[in-house]
């Protein structure tokens with residue numbers, strides 16, 4: 220059974236509970252949790268309101284990121300002896316997403332840049348080394364969460380003392396390089412590490428951000444405690460979401476249950492046009508972040524879809 224909200228039907232199912240009934244697990248991805256942390260209203264538009272409110276046009280930076288990610292996946296799908304730089308133009312062409320660019324000229328410039336990033340990045344990798352997983356979905360449960368998510372890549376490497384450990388690799392294609400805080404603070408990477416340990420029954424503490432435009436790698440070594448802290452934070456967020464969704468079913472105004480969090484991200488929000496807070500944000504062209512990537516300047520950048 221679904222309940223109507225002021226903005227349309229809600230996707231929140233009403234729960235019939237009784238004493239002693241186990242609490243339902245919150246089914247989520249790191250991206251879903253991150254959406255609520257960034258802005259509860261955006262979470263509601265994306266995951267609760269039905270029909271989903273209309274989104275703005277596709278973003279060029281998301282197309283660029285998706286194209287590069289898929290080309291990398293297809294690179295690792297090739298047999299090791301076919302992983303040669305000469306195949307990259309074919310791989311990139313086959314996976315290229317055309318939406319969101321200003322014009323053909325910008326799209327071509329983005330394509331050339333993406334090819335150069337891939338060429339430089341893959342030249343530094345041993346083509347014979349097989350990752351444990353590429354675009355691999357990992358999943359784990361806690362007492363609160365039924366968590367799943369797709370890691371860009373999971374490597375198996377030997378530590379300095381000869382132990383085999385898994386490493387979570389996340390590709391970045393945005394304008395700015397990444398710093399140590401980005402790897403350390405990323406809840407998504409920590410949750411992938413937590414889930415990868417469960418799925419592969421192997422330790423996983425290291426997380427890495429591979430920024431293709433600059434060819435830099437930012438890494439963080441988690442401890443069992445820091446991973447547990449990130450899982451607890453994710454559980455806290457899930458509890459907040461479940462409380463907000465439960466409030467809807469008892470008649471709380473949806474705008475009150477899922478408040479807006481106006482800020483820098485509003486300019487890049489898919490729901491800016493339907494959100495009252497978004498109306499005051501500076502509008503961005505779908506291609507403006509691509510332009511910043513191709514011609515960097517000190518302006519702030521959006522968080523791309525691949526940074527969830």
Ligand code: SF4
Nearest residue numbers: 258261485488494497
């Ligand atoms: S425009 Fe801003 S306040 Fe509105 S949903 Fe998007 S991020 Fe939240």
